[in-house]
Amino acid sequence: MSETLSSLPVDFARQMVDWQRQHGRQSLPWQNTQDPYRVWLSEIMLQQTQVSTVLDYFPRFLSRFPDVAALASAEQDDVLALWSGLGYYSRARNLHRCAQEVMTRFGGAFPQQAEALQTLPGIGRSTAAAIAAFCFQERAAILDGNVKRVLTRVLGYADDLAVAKHEKRLWDLAQDLLPAKASDMPRYTQSLMDLGATVCLPRKVQCESCPVTGLCQAKRQGTPLAYPVKTRKLKRSSATLWLLWAVNAKGQVWLQKRPDTGIWAGLFSLPVFDSEDELLAAWPQGQDAQYIAPWKHVLTHRDLHLHPVRLTGPVQRMPVGEGQWVDAKVWPDLGLPAPIRTLLMS
Helix, strand or coil: CHHHCCCCCCCHHHHHHHHHHHHCCCCCCCCCCCCHHHHHHHHHHCCCCCHHHHHHHHHHHHHHCCCHHHHHCCCHHHHHHHHCCCCCCHHHHHHHHHHHHHHHHHCCCCCCCHHHHCCCCCCCHHHHHHHHHHHHCCCCCCCCHHHHHHHHHHHCCCCCCCCHHHHHHHHHHHHHCCCCCHHHHHHHHHHHHHHHHHCECCCCECHHHCCCHHHCHHHHHCCHHHCCCCCCCCCCEEEEEEEEEEEECCCCEEEEECCCCCCCCCCEECCEECCHHHHHHHCCCCEEEEECCCEEEECCCEEEEEEEEEEEECCCCCCCCCCEEECCCCHHHCCCCHHHHHHHHC
């Protein structure tokens, strides 16, 4: 359809705005605000994360860091600790850096244009547009995964989005579909998010509930699940990690700070080894080896096969490598990878 796309659907924006007003989500805690800090925080948290999960983290984060100044002045370890369990920890590190740059470069006020927002760490084109549209009514198009699905189906846009020029063309079309009135931008932007999250789903469509079903080319063709088209898929990889769960006579656990790059970057973790032999050699004083049943921890594009071994030993003899003994009352407040936190709590 896209190569011969001759005209855009008439009244698309108006119908979307009217539907959102009557049927869209209205009571999420980051809605009904023009505070760019709250909108930005929610947008970053919602990347690759379900709304139900973010509903738990969002108020806790705001309670600890109520504004961008508070977040900017925090220690990175404190930010990572509060983020622990949300995953994709590069988001938290960029969040912290972004807050600091808002303070140093923009005097503590988020810039009002999407183009300027994109210059901040962790803010891509779609996130910048969302902040600008919600908070400053800028006519800037968003194009996250949900919106790509909605628009390719409505337009019958069948070009492969794995090809850069085809995705760029979809960006142009998304911009052309924006409402003429800037005052409609917050509700229009929310309508796209709501439709993609509740009606126009990846593997299921509810066309009877869709406000633009009469405009939808995919519905007319009878093939909505064929969109969007993206042929290039990231290959999954796997890794086997041996985890040293060292506990001393005081009940303290040995934790290391992970490097700034790579898996679990910047978080506290049990020491990680490539083999059982390396693990055992790292703490020769460890006794009473308890081999915890291994399990698979699934990341977006990688499977981690985790093999924990619990050893006990004296306080004064520490495992090889940098690290520290941490009291049981302290480690729950540290930034820990989700599987490590689950293991220590078991």
